[in-house]
Amino acid sequence: MIRTVVTGSGSALPRNRVTNADLAEKVDTSDEWIRERTGITQRYIASDDETTGSLATAAAQAAMENAGCTIADIDLIVLATATPDRTFPATATTVQNALGGKGFPAFDIAAVCSGFLYALAAADAMIRSGMATRAIVIGAETFSRILDWEDRTTCVLFGDGAGAFIVEAQDVAEDGPGLLATKLHADGAHGNLLYVDGGPSTTGDVGKLRMKGREVFRHAVGNLAEVLREVLADAGFEPADIDWVVPHQANARILDATARKLGLPMEKVVVTVDQHANTSAASVPLAYDVARRDGRIKQGDLVMLEAMGGGFTWGATLLRA
Template identity: 80%
Template sequence: MIRSVVIGTGSALPKNCVSNAELAERIDTSDAWIRERTGITQRYIAGDGETTGSLATDAARAALADAGCDIADIDLIVLATATPDRTFPATATTVQFALGGRGFPAFDVAAVCSGFLYALGTADAMIRSGMAKRAIVIGAETFSRILDWDDRGTCVLFGDGAGAFIVEAREVGDDAADDAPGILATRLHAEGEHSDLLYVDGGASTTGEIGKLRMKGREVFRHAVVNLAEVLREVLEQAGRTAADIDWVVPHQANARILDATARKLGLSMDQVVVTVDRHANTSAASVPLAYDVAKKDGRIKPGDLVMLEAMGGGFTWGASLLRA
């Protein structure tokens, strides 16, 4: 049996860290208002010369170093983003070139905040089918460039950043399957009927402009809590595990209230949930790998831990993946 094993992680953030107090100087809001509703205290905003591609490249380099690999060892790049550098070519090809790679497939996946789960699921399927042996899977965003900075209900929620996994094929014997590292189960979903609840009001084939992010927050919150709890149960059932087996949940960092509500629905303690929304805000497709990298580097996630990744985003899209570190 071939299993996709995470052998390295990395992340990257823009240089500019913007606190709630600094935002309050620009828009009609306050530190207390933002903290009470979201748990966010600061976010990182990309500046001149910082792009989704450059952040993705930095995160990929860090992940390669963590794995003890170089680009010659890679035969696939899958990059999740809703804010590509250009309409085309894929930002993944920009990363491939910047890292010195050539020839192997490199492409983008667009599933907004669920993008990293979709990208990881895609890479896992390609690895298990034999199409790839070692992949860089990246989530990277510069959401600050599609925000309406006059809309205090949305612009305070998001930040920029990137996170990356190095995933490799590894043979696992049936007798060692329970304890061996790697991705155990993944489930992905979408429901396009809710696309008007979280979207960008522009596009190449509609307005010809990039557009700005629009969101009906209350409705998104309601769907998120229900959908995430359901997909986590689906993945646990697929893997033959229960919530009691989970060591850590690494969720999409939308806001603190969604994280708390989802944990309570599953009967999990918030002590088991990796939370970085306070310092990174919502970085869309970057949030799960960013949070995982933080928890791995600070020693919370250890080899052998059972870790649940989950996310929901515009579309609606949502998904979850259970892996052993």
Template identity: 75%
Template sequence: MSDIASAATTRRAVITGTGSALPVRRVSNAELAEQVDTSDEWIVERTGIRFRHIAGPDETTSTLATDAARAALAAAGTDARDIDLIVLATATPDQTFPASATRVQAALGIDDCVAFDVAAVCSGFLYAVQVAESMIRAGSANRALVIGAETFSRILDWEDRATCVLFGDGAGAIVMEARETATQDGRGVLATKLHADGRHNQLLYVDGGPSTTGTVGKLRMKGKEVFRHAVVNLAAVMNEGLAAAGLGPEDVDWVVPHQANARILDATARKLGLAPEKVVVTVDQHANTSAASVPLALDTAVRDGRIKPGDLLVLEAMGGGFTWGAAIVRF
């Protein structure tokens, strides 16, 4: 009986490659202070942000997503034609429809695969991971591209210094493949937990849309309230995810969080009792890139050698909606 049990395998979604892409233009706080009533000191003290990338006229959500996808495919050693699922998380699509995922599909030369967008703002990448992982585990997909991509600069009010200094543009991507693994220590997505609470719509939202104003609208945020909810919700969902995987904070090698604010990252780590050096931080270089934030940070830490095969990762994010979630991944 024990031999039979030990031989049992589980179909899991394993991350086999990561990639990212940033717009060419890199904007410092000092440059931003020439346009907005702010300063480098003010921004760094309150957010930890020093730079952000801003998309140019020829750079869109789908072009950044495509570049990130190509990098992830190269890292995975996977041909684009072997992809049978593309899930693109974004709040800033190229068009109202069709899905920007289909533009990525065409740009990659894929004739036919399932391709669609997921809209959960800063939590979008976590939502996309769970969707792709569920489809892979169910056998309806074998190789997926999961992408977070944003051009938030297009929806910022550049006269509102409280919000325009916080965001940037970019894209991150992962390749997820079906693998049979024998134990809980094997690679792959071990657990995911997602939440949403629409009662907090007015704390972080865009004041436009096709069905309401017929315009794209601009981002609006009540920062103090968002901060308070973020620290509580993120710590809770990470503990929830670890419990679902039968693990605890002591098992975590790296937390790869949504890069919204350095103070949120610090406060969340303290609530979990995690050492700050276990938290991947890129907010100083990228600012808040919404759905692109987590995969951008993941790719950064993979490529600089911090994250290694076998490491236990906690991916987490919270965004407008509110939506929030976490994924426990053996890399």
């Protein structure tokens, strides 16, 4: 059967590492306060010369190197971001040009923290329909640009970064590698719980991130546990069959609560929120790349990707590495 297979991954982080102690010098907070509530110890913040596009380009280059391909082998770029370089053109086209590509489709998807799963699903659909054969799927963010640095309840939670997959069409056996099942959801009724208070057609400026953390936590745990069960049912697996869960790195408490709801040990959950904080659409591919490079995710492993973000949007993808 023809299936969309992940053949490479890559990631990129800004040069500037910011610890909780560093933040405490500028914001009314402390290392203890941040660790206890989020599990975060540090994050990376983009400098003036680093953008969503430059981080995305670096992650894409690393993914192509890992996959053993070049831009000449690529015929699609899908980039998930809520912090594009400009309102338009799409940051994906900036990445395409920086990589030396031309002519093939390149576009952005905005679904906030779930964006990478939406982008991966779009690439999967285009590959299975024959519209593309090999794609770069990227999640990249510079959330530091939209944070209110006087709001300690939000500014300590986020960081910048990028992650990328190379995915391609392959004829595989039923138990072979590739994307096995995906479920995506959205519910705009909760758009006032996690949002940015600006935009081109409303305020005319970028705005700042606003969040009602307690309500977001409650929805996140319930929605993520439900969508994981949906994907497993579609693919014909049980929670115990999963080798690794690669979740959106929002908060250590959400990761733990979701794992407990599914009866999964935390030893099976890839956790990078302590090192990177919440990098929104970048967090799933960034965490996957870390686990692949350190040897945790191996060929043949059954891996669940999951995320929930503003909108609300949420989803999950089951794949065999």
